[in-house]
Amino acid sequence: MSDFLIPAMQRLSPYVPGEQPQGKQYIKLNTNENPYPPSNRVLDALSREFISQLNLYSDPTALSLRHTIADQYGLSPENVFTANGSDEVLGFAFRAFCDASHPVTIPDISYGFYRVYAKLFETEAKQIPLNEDFTLPVDKFLHVNTTVAFANPNAPTGIALPLSDVEKIIASNQDHVVIVDEAYVDFGAESVLSLLPKHPNLLVVRTYSKAYSLAGARLGYAFGSPELISDLDRIRNSFHPYNINRLTMLAGIEAMLDRDYFDECIHKVTSERKRAMTVLRSLGFEVTDSQGNFLFAAHPALSGKAYYEGLKDRGILVRYWDEPRLYAHIRITVGTPEQMDALFTATKEIFAEV
Amino acid sequence: MSDFLIPAMQRLSPYVPGEQPQGKQYIKLNTNENPYPPSNRVLDALSREFISQLNLYSDPTALSLRHTIADQYGLSPENVFTANGSDEVLGFAFRAFCDASHPVTIPDISYGFYRVYAKLFETEAKQIPLNEDFTLPVDKFLHVNTTVAFANPNAPTGIALPLSDVEKIIASNQDHVVIVDEAYVDFGAESVLSLLPKHPNLLVVRTYSKAYSLAGARLGYAFGSPELISDLDRIRNSFHPYNINRLTMLAGIEAMLDRDYFDECIHKVTSERKRAMTVLRSLGFEVTDSQGNFLFAAHPALSGKAYYEGLKDRGILVRYWDEPRLYAHIRITVGTPEQMDALFTATKEIFAEV
Structure with missing residues (x-):
């Protein structure tokens, strides 16, 4: 930290991304990546000829991409926002709707970044504890009189709220934006998207990182009323109008159009999850x-950290936490059957020693 | 705009990017793109096999890229920050060093985004008018007691300050960060980089969009003391740790390593500029x-806008302004000799009619 950093930024608690090992080859079951490559349509489209046009800026309105996404969901491009990963979508949303006089309500256990954005924009984050069984206490999210943000299915628990509960939260907070982060929704949970026409305060956030096998391309999107989308665009055009590069933009179009491959990947991941x-x-x-592409598990005989270490020794990375409520738990990304077999073998070895 | 947008964000004045025509084919001399494609090393590296790994996240520390850039300039990776375009670098820097109690001093005519960032982070931007001849009034930037940001060479004027003047500004403001935006420095101006070891308050911002023909890949970087770089990283990790996608990261490494092609492009552009x-x-x-890859020109017989319109009718895009001090002016990106010949022909036609 330098002497020049302003006090509010000295108080940040930056996010710590999952381990991205650079040297040794691990089986990576720690950052919820899709184990399968992107669609062949993506690989075909990103040709040498297309790449040779990188001297030209990308379209700052991302119109073709927004059209493609809108068409897939029967919406208009005015309902669609796109950004450099869903993290950027979330960051812009926090900037648009939260500040020192506009707090946000979030679950205590959820995507860790919500708290981080709150500090970045000097916003109070009111944290509501999940129930003992890690379900979301719906009643405590009603009439909270602040912006609301939560993931559905939730992370890292994977537990999804039924649509009726999500709607209660949206309807009871109609004077504030309710951000429903559907990063993992493609793997089986019920989406809130059908409620979009009824609720101008609903912002649905999605990503290409999980179901579309494009974590390394960085592409997120959001659905909302044209007014909410124009709010996000206002922030984007005040921060980085050319936020999506040409290659990712085309990859996003092609991946969205290849429904067969999408279905195939979802099927493989959800079967393996089961x-x-x-x-x-x-x-x-x-x-x-x-309901995500990961499992949230705990074993009575071993802490999450000890299990993590045992797996790491055996060449497998998963995620554990130092937080008290998550001490026993571990999050395991659903990999290929071969990767999961390796996990089971390693797990049996570890527990044979306990 | 929705009813949910917080008041501070209602007051934004978002940046308006240069025209990016989607339909008709224009000769694009309006957004300072390099007319030549990226290095063959970039095209070779972004193979189908490499693209097929997009299911994996990129390295959130961008270590290989930062190593490559650092090596080129005889620095350490701890001196190098990378981001999704230099706009993102600048945005993070404004967030780190400016807020309502920490204003910034900028020239009145410069990269238009400095003012936009100031509003995004609720910062007062103290604007110092350029001299009549569009040179920077160095004396007025001494001892200003705020963060300072300016482009060198300046945009859209192309005029560069000598190193001794830049150093005066840095040395006289040592309690504040001085951001020197060297987006166009590769085309001939003197860089301030050699002064980095002497001045812990110096942040030098660069881009791959111009000299490296990678505008469409979105890649910016910055040089500073390890402490300044860690400040920017703190913001980045509170906003978007995976801010650079895998393809752009590798493109940036390969483009930086191909010095022959870099030199060739610089030579072609600067010869054509002359x-x-x-x-x-x-x-x-x-x-x-x-000293940039563009010309800043005015004709006594025609406003910038009228000249722009005449060129647009003839299939050529350039940039004009509605601002009073720039009313007579136009900015023309230096294109290929063929593109510039088309510009000269169109210009002669336009002035034959005046």
Whole structure:
């Protein structure tokens, strides 16, 4: 930290991304990446000829991309916002709707970044504890009289709220924006998107990082009323109008159009999730009914950190937490069947030693 | 605008990017893109195999890229920051060093985004008018007791300050960060980089968009003391740790390593700049001694807007302004010799009609 940093920024608590090992080859089940490559349509489109046009700026309105996404969901491009990853969408939303006089209400256990954005924009984050069983206490999110943000399905628990509960939260907070982060929705949870026409305060945030196998391309999007989308555009055009590069923009179009490949990847990941859940439970783990591309598990005999370390020694990375409520838990990304078999083998070895 | 937007964000004046025509094919001399494609090393590296790994996140520390840039300039990776375009670098710097109690001093005519960032972070921007001849009034930037930001060479004038003047500004403001935006420095101006070890308050901002023909890849970087760089990283990790996608990261490494191609492009652009300057002056234009990849010109017989419209009718895009001090002026990106010949022909036609 320098002597020049302003006091508010000295108080930040920056996010710590999941381990991205540079040297040794690990089986990476720690950052919820899709284990399958992007669609062949993406690989075909990003040709040498297309790449040779990188001397030209990308379209700052991302119109073709927004059209493609809108068409897929029966909406208009005016309902669609795109950005450099869903983190950027969320960052812009916090800037648009939150500041020192406009707090935000979030779950205590959720995507860790909500708290970080709040500090970046000097906003109070009112944290509501999840229930003992890690479900969201819906009643406590009603009439909170602030902006609201939560993930559905939630991270890292994987637990999804039914649509009726999500609607209660939106309807009871109609004077404030309710941000529903659907980063993992493609893996089976019920989306709130159908409620968009009824609720001008609803902002639905999505990502290409998980279901579309494009984590490394950085592409996020959001759905909302034209007015909400224009708010986000106002922030974007005050920060970085050319926020999406040419290659990612085209990759996003092609990936969205390849529905067969999307369905195939979702099927493979959700089948493997089901198998892994059964195996882990048979090994004595408590596992939530995750609707994401990851499992949230705890074993009575071993802390999350100890299990993490045992796996790391065996060449497998998962994620654990130092936070008290998550001390027993671990998050395991659903990989390929071969990767998961390696996880099961390593797990049996570890527990044989406990 | 929605009813939910917070008051401070209602007061924004978002940047208006240069025209990016989607339909008709224009000769684009309006957004200071490099007319030549990126290095063959970039095209070779972004192979189908590499693209097929987009399911994996990029390295959030961008270590290889920062190493490559640092090596080129004899610095350490701790002196190098990278981001999604130099606009993102600048945005993070404004967030780190400016707020309602920490104003910034900027020239009245410069990169238009400095004012926009100031509003985004609720910062007073103290604007110091350029001299009549569009040079920077160095004395008025001494001991200003605020953060300082300016472009060198300046945009859209192309006029560069000598190193001794830049150092005066840095040395006289040592309790505040001085941001020197060297987006166009590769085209001939003297860089302030050699002064980095002497001045912990110096932040030098650069881009791959101009000299490296990678505007469409979105990649910016900055040099500073390890402490200043860690300040920017603190903001980045509170906003978007995975801010650079995998493809752009590798493109940036390969483009930086291909010095021969860099030199060749710089030579072609600066030679053409010289020729265009001579031709335009012979046609009665006043043209500044631009050190950028663009010309800043005015003709006594025609407003900037009228000249712009005449060129647009003839299939050529340039940039004009509605601001009073720039009413007579136009900014013309230096294109290929063929593109510039088309500009000269169109210009002669336009002035034959005046």
